[in-house]
Amino acid sequence: MRRAFAxxxxxxxxxxxxxxxxxxxxxxxxxPDIRQLVELVKSDPDLRRLILHYAEELGIQLTVKQPKPxxxxxxxxxxxxKVVAGGAVVASGILNTPRGPLPRQLVAIYVDKTLATFATxxxxxxxxxxxxxxxxxxxxxxxxxxxxxxxxxxxxxxxxATVEVLYNETTLRLSAPRQVKWGDVLTxxxxxxxxxxxxxxxxxxxxxxxxxxRGEAAVDIPTAALTPGMQKITAHAxxxxxxxxxxAAVAVEIVAETPxxxxxxxxxxxxxxxxxxxxxxxxxxxxxxxxxxxxxNGSVPLDVATGFYDLVLRTAQAPPYxxxxxxxxxxxxxxxxxxxxxxxxxxxxxxxKRARKEEVEELYREVRGAAPQSAVLTIQAEExxxxxxxxxxxxxxxxxxxxxxxxTYREYAAKVTQHAKNQNCLRHIVTLAERAAxxxxxxxxxxxxxxxxxxxxx
Amino acid sequence: xxxxxPALxxxxxxxxxxxxxxxxTPxxxxxxxxxxxxxxxxxxxxxxxxxxxxxAPGAGLPQYNVSASRTPIxxxxxxxxxxxxxxxxxxxxxxxxxxxTPLTGPGTPIVYTSPxxxxxxxxxxxxxxxxxxxxxKTIYIYHAALFSNRAIDKNLQLAKEVCRLPxxxxxxxxxxxxxxxxxxDDARPWAAPAVLTAISLYLAxxxxx
Numbered sequence: 001m002r003r004a005f006a007x008x009x010x011x012x013x014x015x016x017x018x019x020x021x022x023x024x025x026x027x028x029x030x031x032p033d034i035r036q037l038v039e040l041v042k043s044d045p046d047l048r049r050l051i052l053h054y055a056e057e058l059g060i061q062l063t064v065k066q067p068k069p070x071x072x073x074x075x076x077x078x079x080x081x082k083v084v085a086g087g088a089v090v091a092s093g094i095l096n097t098p099r100g101p102l103p104r105q106l107v108a109i110y111v112d113k114t115l116a117t118f119a120t121x122x123x124x125x126x127x128x129x130x131x132x133x134x135x136x137x138x139x140x141x142x143x144x145x146x147x148x149x150x151x152x153x154x155x156x157x158x159x160x161a162t163v164e165v166l167y168n169e170t171t172l173r174l175s176a177p178r179q180v181k182w183g184d185v186l187t188x189x190x191x192x193x194x195x196x197x198x199x200x201x202x203x204x205x206x207x208x209x210x211x212x213x214r215g216e217a218a219v220d221i222p223t224a225a226l227t228p229g230m231q232k233i234t235a236h237a238x239x240x241x242x243x244x245x246x247x248a249a250v251a252v253e254i255v256a257e258t259p260x261x262x263x264x265x266x267x268x269x270x271x272x273x274x275x276x277x278x279x280x281x282x283x284x285x286x287x288x289x290x291x292x293x294x295x296x297n298g299s300v301p302l303d304v305a306t307g308f309y310d311l312v313l314r315t316a317q318a319p320p321y322x323x324x325x326x327x328x329x330x331x332x333x334x335x336x337x338x339x340x341x342x343x344x345x346x347x348x349x350x351x352x353k354r355a356r357k358e359e360v361e362e363l364y365r366e367v368r369g370a371a372p373q374s375a376v377l378t379i380q381a382e383e384x385x386x387x388x389x390x391x392x393x394x395x396x397x398x399x400x401x402x403x404x405x406x407x408t409y410r411e412y413a414a415k416v417t418q419h420a421k422n423q424n425c426l427r428h429i430v431t432l433a434e435r436a437a438x439x440x441x442x443x444x445x446x447x448x449x450x451x452x453x454x455x456x457x458x
Numbered sequence: 459x460x461x462x463x464p465a466l467x468x469x470x471x472x473x474x475x476x477x478x479x480x481x482x483t484p485x486x487x488x489x490x491x492x493x494x495x496x497x498x499x500x501x502x503x504x505x506x507x508x509x510x511x512x513x514a515p516g517a518g519l520p521q522y523n524v525s526a527s528r529t530p531i532x533x534x535x536x537x538x539x540x541x542x543x544x545x546x547x548x549x550x551x552x553x554x555x556x557x558x559t560p561l562t563g564p565g566t567p568i569v570y571t572s573p574x575x576x577x578x579x580x581x582x583x584x585x586x587x588x589x590x591x592x593x594x595k596t597i598y599i600y601h602a603a604l605f606s607n608r609a610i611d612k613n614l615q616l617a618k619e620v621c622r623l624p625x626x627x628x629x630x631x632x633x634x635x636x637x638x639x640x641x642x643d644d645a646r647p648w649a650a651p652a653v654l655t656a657i658s659l660y661l662a663x664x665x666x667x
Binding site (some may be wrong): 047 | 468484485492493514515516528529530532534535536541542545547550551552557559572573574576578579581583631
């Protein structure tokens with residue numbers, strides 16, 4: 001029993017050992033420092049080329065990670081920390097990285113956000129530059145900025161210092177008339193306090209005048225080149241040494257007069273013909289007359305279409321007179337515009353006449369058809385029938401009853417006789433036609449001539 | 459006789475356990491761990507007599523003067539996410555070789571690491587497969603790291619090409635499970651007659667006793 005227990009325990013232990021026994025990796029030598037190997041490869045361009053070639057053969061894309069940029073730190077000291085405006089200060093500092101100072105690097109130095117100068121760091125990362133402080137503010141910021149050039153592995157950094165600036169406030173006063181006639185000279189009086197010799201720049205209407213002054217000065221400004229109306233005049237004096245800049249402004253109204261322009265013209269003008277246009281300008285300044293937007297040169301332009309147009313008289317500006325204009329509405333007739341209309345009317349007339357001729361011809365055939373077919377008609381007989389066809393056409397148009405061979409000549413004449421202005425004429429024409437159709441006594445040329453005359457009175 | 463039975467029982471139990479237990483030897487065909495060759499063995503015909511060898515680090519083939527060193531190859535640039543898993547050039551195709559070591563010996567390299575790989579302080583390229591001409595035939599010797607269970611999925615094409623011929627895997631420092639499996643493989647043709655002989659002998663002894 002004890003032996004069986006021992007065997008069971010031994011078997012259990014064996015199973016436990018097997019269960020706990022895990023495969024292990026191969027026993028290999030330790031790995032060298034990877035960073036050293038990387039540096040080794042980096043320093044050997046031929047090896048780099050071989051590696052790239054190897055990667056290309058296998059179609060492997062090698063990506064090169066950019067090195068982490070190195071932070072920089074810059075310090076700035078300004079001596080002295082108080083300066084009279086226009087005076088100089090010395091800015092100095094050190095450009096450092098966690099690995100040590102950065103030599104031969106450019107540092108930009110700004111005075112009140114304006115680039116003043118560049119300084120280069122020495123082997124110990126130190127830089128120094130003299131700056132002129134021409135800023136008229138109680139406190140001026142000096143900033144040193146290090147911006148690495150492209151490809152440099154450094155981050156940018158900057159430092160600031162403040163300088164107290166000592167200076168005197170100055171004032172400018174301008175005096176000028178409130179109004180000036182356009183074209184006259186405008187005199188502006190300038191007064192500086194305190195009186196220091198410097199240039200004052202006067203700006204008005206886009207023009208600038210510079211006057212050197214010490215205390216007081218007067219400037220004459222011609223107004224002819226200015227625009228009439230309110231004009232703002234500003235004066236500015238730059239800072240000079242310990243004296244701050246100053247600015248002043250004044251408003252002056254430039255008054256212009258309006259000339260009287262009179263224009264008289266007929267309401268209807270004919271294109272291409274001279275028109276009787278009278279105009280006058282008081283006072284006598286030059287003026288231009290425009291017809292349909294074009295200068296009038298003695299006759300109405302021929303190329304304007306028939307219609308209403310503005311006749312404009314515009315005076316030129318001549319200080320103190322401003323430009324003025326007066327307008328009159330006129331109707332211009334261009335005869336050339338009616339030529340197509342006349343041509344169209346002629347075409348219509350010809351077409352109507354031709355249609356009428358055809359209808360009369362058709363009616364003649366109807367009248368001829370009503371005559372005995374066996375009869376041989378003379379020229380006079382045919383003319384008599386043609387005369388009747390004309391008469392029946394006229395009366396058919398008036399009565400609205402068209403002739404047909406179902407009527408005898410006399411029946412149709414009786415039907416439309418009330419529409420004839422001269423019934424005797426109708427009777428004469430019908431008689432001539434009946435004689436032509438039924439009688440051997442054909443109408444004489446005199447009778448026919450009488451018939452044609454009658455046709456006009458029908 | 460009284461001690462013989464427990465001794466035989468213990469021996470039989472130990473052998474049975476070893477037979478059922480996988481090998482822990484790195485690059486053993488009977489090791490199913492990441493550094494084993496069990497997947498490779500399942501794909502190939504393993505034979506004691508072969509012209510294709512797979513050599514584990516520390517193992518050697520003295521007859522061809524070829525061995526695999528124990529110094530790992532490190533490639534800081536062309537690797538499979540780890541410098542210790544260099545990407546080798548296997549006839550123009552990439553092959554991953556985690557924990558690979560250089561093969562040393564004569565022959566033409568047919569799989570090799572990049573010029574930027576290192577073994578200790580020695581710079582590559584290092585061969586991971588050699589074609590060795592002996593007499594009128596060529597022997598192919600591959601590094602086992604190319605076919606470990608952790609690499610074989612990435613080098614499947616290469617493994618299939620290698621497995622066209624019977625392969626012999628040579629490991630260093632085999633554990634008992636590996637040895638038993640190797641011997642079992644060797645003894646497989648003799649297993650049936652041996653069992654029959656043992657049973658017959660047992661019955662004969664029992665009858666005479």
